[in-house]
Amino acid sequence: MINYDNLLCEKIKEVKPSGIRKFFDIAAEMEDVISLSVGEPDFKTPWHVRQTAIDSLQKGRTCYSPNSGFSILREEIAKYYKRRFNCDYDPLHEVLVTVGGSEAIDLTMRVLLNPGDEVLIPEPSFVCYKPIAQLSNAIPVAVETREEDGFKLNPEILKAAITPKTKLLVLPYPNNPTGAVMRRADLEAIADVIRGTDILVLSDEIYGELTYGEERHVSFADIDGMHERTVVVGGFSKSYAMTGWRLGYALAPAPICAAMTKLHQFAIMCAPTTAQYAAIEALKNGDPDIDEMRSEYDMRRRLVVNGFRSLGFNCFEPEGAFYIFPSIKHTGMTSTEFCEKLLRSKHVAVVPGNSFGDSGEGFIRVSYSYSIKHITEALERIKNFISEELGL
Amino acid sequence: MNKILKLLNENPRLTNDQLAAMLGLDEKEVARAIAEYESEGVIGGYRAIVDWDKVDDCDKVTAMIELRVTPQRDKGFDGIAEEICAFPEVESVYLMSGGYDFNVCVTGRNFQEIALFVASRISTLDCVQSTTTHFLLKRYKDSGIMLSESEDDERGNYTL
Structure with a gap:
């Protein structure tokens, strides 16, 4: 019998x-x-985008694309980032089309990190950064974000976490799971901390379009002097409701982009071409779809925040993505206990905050990517849970 | 304020508090706006969309009747519509463009009942030239609500 435990790599x-x-x-x-x-x-990919993919298949366009993606798609991505977020990227040398934002994150870490390098990861946050850093033989370092800061990255806490080994800072905003966003002034403060160092930044802006309120999302690459040290990760999944298409991109200074393209070329070859055709259509004609979905999410966001607050939850105002992150500390339960109890007694599933890092303990992640009817039904059940089970 | 109408049209059970939160308005403003819509007849009522086919022991047959009529002096189409609306069997009455004048939706316990109603009450009206009765066989979607089978949420928890 082979003992596979001895065969799998240590990492x-x-x-x-x-x-x-x-x-x-x-x-x-x-x-x-x-x-x-x-x-x-919960939205479907806009019909005109799906239709474009169907057309491409009907025409038999089923071959590989260039490694870094169709040039017209890279041009549209560059135009899009200029149009929406005021960042300039050269489509030929600074844009790489990837298999989802996830691949772009993986590539970024793998081409930048040496053994022993430290990667600063604000927490709570999406779960992929830490394992990918580990697999790159680097050392993931959690940087706590706090409710009292609106789960923004606090520049003082960041400063304290920086060591001579710090190589990369991950900026996952708008944030999953907290819904926190970093406004321009917040990003300026972060830039002030790292300006003059060699620290690079992976700005995961996959939820960039889902920023609520008067001010739009600000890309970290748009902050003075940050373009040269930032890899922006973006994608189509959240903004155009295209998760299953697996298409994203990285925007990076040419030497980094070239290194990423080299790895991508050997590991992936190219992103799926059907998805690339669809993405071109999305970028060309999909701005109204984004705006429509955002305004729908925004109404649900207010509904669900209001619902949790009126049930006595302390819930900070999330300004991005499609999650709220209410505190459950007043119930005296841990996140996991709360979620398991709620699931067993009322059959409502929400995610324990500690799944996103230790600093998420005491919170739950609630997604509002559901119909209003679905949300109101869930709120009703949670209300009954609170009064019946907790007597609150 | 149209947003209130849009939301209520899709989710009539939203409370004023919920509507106010969603639209960033004051609860009182919402209550006032709704009261105004109701008194002006912009909101005509609230009702459940029922798929009667799924209700046991409930015999209910629906028919769409195309009516051609001769508009009457003084009263025009409106007078005729008023007369037809008065029958309790009649669910809805629409004046149409195109091949016929009125679309009348009628419900009854069975086919015979509706046929009899059309023959004895509708066709006999002076202004009615002709009627064509179409019986409804299956409802797929009603007032924007899918009735046949609800679409499953195929999303899973594949990633956080």
């Missing part, structure tokens, strides 16, 4: 499997579960 064995699996397995077994737990849009 992959170090990576912990997602602890939340067990929880979702319980939910999957139950009937009548109403979930506020998924991390993807």
Whole structure:
């Protein structure tokens, strides 16, 4: 018998499997579960985008594309980032089309990190940064973000976390799971901390379009002097409701982009071409779709924040993505206890905050990427849970 | 304020508090606006969309009737419509462009009942030239609501 434990590489064995699996397995077994737990849009990809993909298939356009993506797509991505976020990128040398934002994150870390390099990861945040850093033989360092700061990255806490080994700072804003955004002034303060160092930044702006309020999303690359040290990760999943198409991109200074393209070329070859054709259409004619979906999310956001607050939850105002991150500390339960109890007694699934890092303990992530009817039904059940189970 | 109408049209059970939160308005403003819509007849009522086919022991047949009429002096189409609306069997009455004048939706317990109603009450009106009765066989979508089968949420928790 082969002992596979001896054969798998040490690094992959170090990576912990997602602890939340067990929880979702319980939910999957139950009937009548109403979930506020998924991390993807409930909208369908706009029809004109799907139609373009269908057309491309009908015409038999089923070959590889250039490694870095169709040049017209790279041009449209550059135009889009200029149009929406005022950043200039050269489509020929600074844009790489990837398999989702996820691949762009993976490539960024793999081409930048040497063994022993430290990667600063604000927490709570999306779960992929840490394992990818580990697999690059680097050292992930969690940087706590706090409710009292609106879960923004605090420049003082950042400063304290920087060491001579710090190589890369991840800026995951708008943030999953907290819904926090970094406004221009917040980003300026971060820029002031790292200006004059050699620290590079991975700005994961996958939720950039889902920023609410008067002010739009600000890209870290638009902050004075930051363009040269920033890799922007973007994609189509959240903004155009295209999660399953697996298409994203990286915008990076030419030497970094070239290194990423080299790795991408050997590991992936090219992003799926059907998705690339669809993405060209999305960028050319999809701005109104984005705006429509955003205004729909915004109404749901207010509905669900208002709902949790009126049930006595302390819930900071999330300004981005499609999550709220209310505190459950007043219930006296841990995040996991709260979520398991809510699931078992009312069949409502939300995600324990500690799944996103230790500083998420005491909170839950609630997704509002659901219909209004679905959300109001879930709120009703949570209301009953609070009064029946907790007597609050 | 149109946004209130749009939201209520899709989700009539939203409370004033919820509507106010969603639209960034004061709860009182919402209550006032809705009261105004109701008194002006902009909001005509609130009702459940029922798929009667799924209700046991409920015999209900629906028919769409195309009516051609001769508009009457003084009263025009409106007078005729008023007369037709008065029958309790009649669910809705629309004046149409195109091949016929009125579309009348009628419900009854069975086919015979509707046929009899059309023959004895509608066709006999002076202004009615002709009627064509279409019986409804299956409802897929009603007032924007899918009735046949609800679409499953195929999203899973594949990633956080």
